[in-house]
Amino acid sequence: MIKNTRHGYGAVAILFHWVMALLILGMLGLGLYMVRLPQSDPDAFALFQLHKSIGFVVLALAVLRLLWRAVNPSPKLPAEMPVWEKGVAHLGHTGLYAMMFLLPLSGWLVVSASPWGIPTIVFNLFEVPHLPVPGDKAATEALASTAHEYGAYFLILLIVGHVAAAFKHHFIARDETLKRMVRPARGARPIPGE
Structure with a gap:
């Protein structure tokens, strides 16, 4: 099935999830590698352009994913989940x-406020204009850079928690939570305990 049901995810939501997961994990790995490179490294420019290019893809997919979610609500969580656990999941x-929004936008703001004025050429196809930065560009760049860096570390923690919760549901609770994100829903199959 293409769309979500009350009991499972459709193919579109699953595709969004896994494509974005791979892109985001790649971005985090690339970002952690890049910050350790000296700016004089001959690969630095190409890696930064790749990082920015993928960042714009992630931002575009995040917007599309949010729109899809608005018109195609997520399935219900398992009925046997405690209320506090549902709250933590939300x-x-x-x-x-x-x-998914803060990191690409803060990265875009860093580049826009940078005194270097280096353009962003997405996959060597087209240039993305810089954001307008009123006031003190140096302060804006510093703030956006801090948000980008610490946001990335926070995202890593969220991902670790997300994966741990998925494994907990699969191996300990033995419910359908993880399986729902692996295969599309097939009609209105009830969740155990509902």
């Missing part, structure tokens, strides 16, 4: 969505 998902 907070975790909210944090993940927030970081």
Whole structure:
């Protein structure tokens, strides 16, 4: 099935999830590698352009994913989940969505406020204009850079928690939570305990 049901995710939501997961993990790994490179490294420029290019893809997919979610609500959580656990799950998902927007936007702001004025050429195809930065560009760049760096570390924590929760549901609770994100829903199959 393409769309979500009350009991499972559809193919579109699953595709969004896994494509974005791979892109974001790649971005985090690339970002951690890049910050350790000296600026004089001959690969630095190309890696930064790749990082920015993928960042814009992540931002575009995050917007599309949020729009898809608005018209195609997520399935219900298992009925046997405690209320506090459902609350933590909602907070975790909210944090993940927030970081999907904060990181690309803060990165874009860093580049826009930078005194170097280096353009962003997405996959060597087209240039993305810089954001308008009123006031003190140096202060804006410092703030955006801090948000980008610590946001990335926070995202890593959220991902670790997300994966741990998925494994807990699969191996300990033995419910359908993880399986729902692996295969599309097939009609209105009830969740055990509902």
